[in-house]
Amino acid sequence: MLNRNAEALFWIGRYIERAENHARLIDVHYHIQQEEDFQAEGHKWSRLIDALGVRNEYLQQFESFAEQDVLSFITLDLGNSNSLFSCVHQARNNLRTLRQHLPSELWDIANGFNLWLGEQSVADIMSSPHQFYQQVKERTAMFLGAEQSVMLYQLLKLRLEIAHLHLQLAVRLHQREYVIIKEPAGCFQTLVKIKRSHEGFEHIGQQGRAGSS
Incomplete structure (x- = not known):
C-alpha cells in the first residue's frame, strides 16, 4: 500500500x-x-x-x-x-x-x-x-x-514496516535454531539483543518523524 x-x-x-x-x-x-x-x-x-x-x-x-x-x-x-x-x-x-x-x-x-x-x-x-x-x-x-x-x-513508514518484518523473521529463525540445539537460555539472550536492536531503529524513526513535523 x-x-x-x-x-x-x-x-x-x-x-x-x-x-x-x-x-x-x-x-x-x-x-x-x-x-x-x-x-x-x-x-x-x-x-x-x-x-x-x-x-x-x-x-x-x-x-x-x-x-x-x-x-x-x-x-x-x-x-x-x-x-x-x-x-x-x-x-x-x-x-x-x-x-x-x-x-x-x-x-x-x-x-x-x-x-x-x-x-x-x-x-x-x-x-x-x-x-x-x-x-x-x-x-x-x-x-x-x-x-x-x-x-x-x-x-519512513515503509522503512519501519520493513524493519518489523526483519525482526519477525530474525526471531523465527533464532527460535528455530535454538529449538534444534536445545539451548533456551541462549535463545532468550539472542531474542533480547534482537529486540533492543529493533527498538533502537524505532527510536531513530521517531526522531525522524519529530524532526519532520
Missing part, C-alpha cells in the same frame, strides 16, 4: 510540475516578445503552441494564432489534455483517490488550486499575465513542498 501511495504521489507531482513548467514557459515568452521584433503577430503565439507540442489540437479549434485564443487553449481549456488547467485537474482527481491515506493539507492545496483555475478567464490572464502566472508558480511550489514532506513520511 505504501509503495502504491508513494508511486501515485510521484505521478501527481509530475502533473503539477508540468503545470509549473507551462507557467514558466508562458511567462518567459511574454518577456521575450517584448524584446524581439516579430513581423507577424501570429508568429508570436504559434511558437508557444509549437513549444508545447499541441499545434494539431489547436488548429482543430482555431484558424489563427491570436493571443487570446492561444492563452485560453494552453492555460484554461480542459478539452486540451496538455493545458495548464488540465494538468492540475488530473493531479487533483488522482489525489482524491488517496485522500484517506494522506494529510488533509495536501488535498486542500490541490483542490483549492483547481477551484481557483476554474474561476479564471482569459481576460484575467491578459489583464496581468505576469501576475497570473506568478500565482500559478506559487501554488505549484506550495503543493510540491507539501508533497515532498508527505513522501518522506510515507517512505
